[in-house]
Amino acid sequence: MGSLSNRDKRLLIITLVILVIGVIYIGSKLMSNGAQDTVVSAETEKRFEDLFDKMANVEEQKSQNLLLRKKIGNERGKFVSEKEISKFLAEIESVGGRSGVTISGYSPSVNRRSRPLASLEVKVNFQCQFNNLVQFLNNVREANLLMQPSTLKVSLKDKNKPDLEGQVTLITYLLNAQPAPVTPGNTIAGAQ
């Protein structure tokens, strides 16, 4: 600095003053309303709007789902994915075991024609006594995985004994499975 002329010093001071003012101005914009003043692409804006809508709806959605859960009597059960069929069968087995129901066979099938979600239907053949059946049906409602009987056939195995035999079709919905596309053919088939 010692070798700078007065003119250079003046220039340096002017430059520094302008620099400081510029830095403060830009810095203040960065710190405050940078996002508001900056234009983003239409795609980004749409994504933000979508995001804000979803954020606003999440809590409401959670409350809505809780009401529905209470209605079907299972507040903590989860849906399974298409890849978790064995997990679903294990849960049925576990429920049956807890209920004293003897399960003699499973027959799972994925129904992609059901609307609006594809469904997983498992036919379960079982043997038990009446109390165990009631307990089994109650435990199904409170299972760790959401499931529901869609058909139930029960009959006395022997008129003189309390043993029952039957078949229940337990159904659940596969949230992430792609339903089959709707065509006149499979719509009719589905109706049938």
Add this chain to the structure above:
Amino acid sequence: MKVKRAKHSILLQTVSDFLYWLEVKLEEEDLQVLGGGKISLLPPENDDSESEEETLSPEDLFRKAVISIQKQSHVGWMSNYEVLYIVPFHRMTARFLETPPTEDENIRELAAFEVAEALQVPIEEIAWDMHLSSRHGDEPEKQLLWTATREEFVDSILDSWPPNHLVPTQLTADLWAVYELILGEDETVLSDPAVIVSQEGEYATLMVADEKAIYYTRSVNLDRPSPGSGGAPVAEMKERVLALEIERTLSYASGRFPQGTIHTMVLCGFEDWALERIQEMANQRSLRVTRITLDDIKTLFQVADETALEQAHFSMLSIAYCRLDRELDGLELLDKGEESKSWHSYVPEAALPSNQFLYMAGGLAAAILALWIGNWIWFNSAVSSRLMEGQELIRLADSLHKEEIGLRQLSQTDVNYGDLFVFLSENLPSQVLVKSISLDTKTGVDLILTGGNNQTVVEIVDTLNKSKFFRNIVEERAVVEQDGFTVYLKGKLKLSS
């Protein structure tokens, strides 16, 4: 394309303990002398031994003078100007060189060899340049004059300069400008060989030249006694010395120009000289004397009234005229290396800012640009990071939405089968046994009961239809089978939906 030079020059020359200066600007077609004068380089006479001035060295006094000249000048912080310092010619060596046919690009190399040979010093230690007359022509054989001095002498000049004050852009000598001034103003004067005499303080520069080249030149000290001038006034003594030196010069040049071939003598300056001895000598040698005075050269300029110009300004005016009006480069003793064309050459002078201004403005612009780019990067990274974080939320929302659909599906077909069976066990008469039950949320209910009678069946159907589990229960048929009275009931489940 010729590189555009500054049109504003400040010239400095040390003559007889004074630093003379001149500021000239070319405005449109007019050469304007904006200022000029001289500053003493001697300590002021002062009896006060405590005076601060007394302690200043010659270098300090020189620096102080340059700073003072800058203050008096009209250079602004946006000015584009050149500063020329005129090196005393008596500190230089000059020789005429006639080259064999040579390509233009090789002339300088050839001359450098000659300079180093003549001075017996490596060329790197020599500050030198060559002058080719503006009327030389395109002949491959060049007739040029090189001038040289020790590089250390140039360094000593630059070392004594005050930093950042009128830093020289060119170190030059004045003889080339005096020569070119004559060529430019009256081309007939040098159509034949002539003796050119100019003054530089106590020294005189003598040249033998024609329009093609300067063939011989020497600088002589006039402030010395001459033979036979004992007791004569100083002015007369100087004139005797000058006359003698002119005769010597003609004698030295007689090898190329024998007596009688030089008919003209041009005297540049010498305003206050009687010149009787010179004229007498010229008459003896049949030389026609032509004078170019300070007033003559001042007619080429518009001189501000307050500017007092002296004889010593003659050479500076010559250089200013050659630089600004005739756009001649002249001798250059500063080693600037290979000069390349810069954008300055394409910009009008008025729009040319100083380098300091450009550096600072460029730095400021770069800083603002960097901040703007930083802002842009920061903002976009903030947007993308928020969108990334938002993706999780969107996935959660989508998952919850699908879950709602699934839960609605389940709730639409929800039947509490456990309670249903408990209800049946509690409400069917004890004599009635459920043989088989088939429940289907889509197709309905099929019940096969044994025991009881028709009255019992009516009660059972009524009970079932009033329950929260069944609807539309009807008796399909009643028969007596192996197990006894058997009734088939059919109906629907009451679903939540």
